[in-house]
Amino acid sequence: MVRTGLVAGNWKMNGSLEQNQALLTAVVAGIRSLDRVNCAVCVPFPYLAQAQVLLNQTHLAWGAQNLSQYTHGAYTGEVSASMLVDFGVQFVIVGHSERRALFGESDQLVAEKFKTAQTAKLIPILCVGETLTQREANETESVIAGQLEAVIELNGVQALANAVIAYEPVWAIGTGKTATPQQAQDVHVFIRDKIATRDNQIAANVRIIYGGSVKADNARELFAMPDIDGGLIGGASLVADDFVSICKAAQH
Numbered sequence: 001m002v003r004t005g006l007v008a009g010n011w012k013m014n015g016s017l018e019q020n021q022a023l024l025t026a027v028v029a030g031i032r033s034l035d036r037v038n039c040a041v042c043v044p045f046p047y048l049a050q051a052q053v054l055l056n057q058t059h060l061a062w063g064a065q066n067l068s069q070y071t072h073g074a075y076t077g078e079v080s081a082s083m084l085v086d087f088g089v090q091f092v093i094v095g096h097s098e099r100r101a102l103f104g105e106s107d108q109l110v111a112e113k114f115k116t117a118q119t120a121k122l123i124p125i126l127c128v129g130e131t132l133t134q135r136e137a138n139e140t141e142s143v144i145a146g147q148l149e150a151v152i153e154l155n156g157v158q159a160l161a162n163a164v165i166a167y168e169p170v171w172a173i174g175t176g177k178t179a180t181p182q183q184a185q186d187v188h189v190f191i192r193d194k195i196a197t198r199d200n201q202i203a204a205n206v207r208i209i210y211g212g213s214v215k216a217d218n219a220r221e222l223f224a225m226p227d228i229d230g231g232l233i234g235g236a237s238l239v240a241d242d243f244v245s246i247c248k249a250a251q252h
């Protein structure tokens, strides 16, 4: 089977109305001719309205970087799935390592956010990945298995049919230290095999993308690996030419 590649930008806490306008306009123009890869940007909440206006009817989808596990009510500062739907959001990142490490999001909470997203028909981009200490202690597989199992336990393996998994080794995020294509491929195969123990078809179809210092000059070799279906791009998604090059590299 052929999985359509996905390149999603994660702007993190960056941007301004003025910068976004220039960036989005340039990216939309740059990816116009790409018809065999899906491209998206996950922007900070306040810019969803701007993304909706600028990206409607273009090849660039938009998404959010987080959501509340609650649907509505007295949860000051939270943003619900239905609010994201109001702004035409298609994707939402859940369980990014920065949220796990800096904001205390547990595997269980991530699984709940995943559920809330899917209930609202949003496509969760579920981030999994190990720290350097965990890799050096040979815990990569057990850590990722735990992160994945929490989501499968709560949501069922079928839920992965409408989701994307992003493998993001924490030691490669924003460090300029990319996993080698083979290192990334090995973990992607581990993830796919793990899912296959529950359901072969879902495992074969689910898109597993790689994140961690993907740049215009290393994207092609990463995306050439058979189980790497695209990328979740941080820093390089803030530079139009770089992001467009990475999107092009994912079109096989």
Ligand SMILES: O=C[C@H](O)COP(=O)(O)O
Binding pocket: 010, 096, 168, 172, 173, 174, 175, 176, 211, 212, 213, 214, 232, 233, 234, 235, 236
């Ligand atoms: O979500 C994106 C990742 O955290 C990767 O960020 P990076 O490309 O800046 O390393």
